[in-house]
Amino acid sequence: MSVPRLEVLDVTVRFAGLTALDTVGFTVEPGSLHAVIGPNGAGKSTCFNVLSGVYRASSGSVRFGEAELTALAPHRIAALGVARTFQNIALSPHLSVRDNLMLGRHRLTRAGFLAAGLRLPSARREAAEHGGRVAEIAAFVGLADRLATPVGLLPYGVQKRVELARALCMEPRLLLLDEPVAGMNGGERRDMAELIVAIRESLGISILLVEHDMGMVMRLADTVTVLDFGRRIADGPPDRVQRDPEVIRAYLGAAAENTDTHADETPGRTPAGSPDTGGTPGAGEPRKDVS
Numbered sequence: 001m002s003v004p005r006l007e008v009l010d011v012t013v014r015f016a017g018l019t020a021l022d023t024v025g026f027t028v029e030p031g032s033l034h035a036v037i038g039p040n041g042a043g044k045s046t047c048f049n050v051l052s053g054v055y056r057a058s059s060g061s062v063r064f065g066e067a068e069l070t071a072l073a074p075h076r077i078a079a080l081g082v083a084r085t086f087q088n089i090a091l092s093p094h095l096s097v098r099d100n101l102m103l104g105r106h107r108l109t110r111a112g113f114l115a116a117g118l119r120l121p122s123a124r125r126e127a128a129e130h131g132g133r134v135a136e137i138a139a140f141v142g143l144a145d146r147l148a149t150p151v152g153l154l155p156y157g158v159q160k161r162v163e164l165a166r167a168l169c170m171e172p173r174l175l176l177l178d179e180p181v182a183g184m185n186g187g188e189r190r191d192m193a194e195l196i197v198a199i200r201e202s203l204g205i206s207i208l209l210v211e212h213d214m215g216m217v218m219r220l221a222d223t224v225t226v227l228d229f230g231r232r233i234a235d236g237p238p239d240r241v242q243r244d245p246e247v248i249r250a251y252l253g254a255a256a257e258n259t260d261t262h263a264d265e266t267p268g269r270t271p272a273g274s275p276d277t278g279g280t281p282g283a284g285e286p287r288k289d290v291s
């Protein structure tokens with residue numbers, strides 16, 4: 001499987017008077033683990049939504065190999081091999097893990113509605129092939145013994161794994177992970193970090209990660225892009241980025257603002273933990289965890 005480079009070039013997104021992304025650019029090298037970080041409201045989710053076709057950029061370009069993504073609908077982008085997970089779990093809770101993962105295979109299914117409905121041999125063969133691959137992926141992410149369990153009955157950390165497995169079922173070349181450890185406890189976070197490393201090492205695909213857990217970002221990422229108020233303020237290897245004065249200022253500024261807003265009880269911008277915390281949750285840790 002060839003993995004193309006992702007190039008985000010001068011992307012701007014405006015919402016009625018607010019510039020959520022301002023001429024942002026970065027490159028995700030094939031097979032690398034690239035993180036996008038920044039305080040709350042910096043534009044990270046907007047960036048993901050542009051890459052996956054949910055939002056249309058006001059200007060700029062997103063190239064995935066030869067393809068220009070900014071003009072494409074989400075299903076066309078997915079068909080190019082770009083899969084994403086969501087900050088909030090987006091699974092069907094009443095369906096089994098197997099059925100949720102089979103839904104992830106949907107775009108790869110060739111048999112038409114009629115052939116599948118009539119259970120023609122070609123459709124049955126195809127379903128068996130997909131079932132086999134689903135079982136392999138489930139085993140890879142540690143869900144082999146959960147295939148028959150309804151997703152809604154699983155603990156939160158396991159559901160996040162199912163979501164990741166479903167994205168893998170799309171056989172992506174670029175995986176977009178939106179806060180994969182949000183709301184997890186320490187053990188679950190470690191397991192998920194290990195899994196992300198294993199995906200990258202075994203599958204060789206590119207991974208773009210938005211994450212508030214700074215310790216995890218700094219340990220796992222090859223390259224980190226930092227956004228603040230929609231602008232890219234830093235981009236480079238983790239050790240350089242976490243020493244960057246503008247990055248430190250952005251996080252400290254957000255922390256100070258947070259303290260101020262606590263004083264008058266007004267909700268405000270909150271920092272995503274200091275960039276050099278090593279991941280220890282502190283007073284400035286994010287509150288945006290999935291409920």
Ligand SMILES: Nc1ncnc2c1ncn2[C@@H]1O[C@H](COP(=O)(O)OP(=O)(O)OP(=O)(O)O)[C@@H](O)[C@H]1O
Pocket residue numbers: 015018019020038039040041042043044045046047288
């Ligand atoms: N659909 C929308 N309509 C209007 N404004 C939006 C929309 N989506 C995002 N914004 C605004 O764009 C800015 C960037 O938001 P975004 O959610 O991308 O930030 P973020 O870095 O992902 O924040 P968080 O860490 O809190 O998830 C914010 O000011 C937000 O209020």
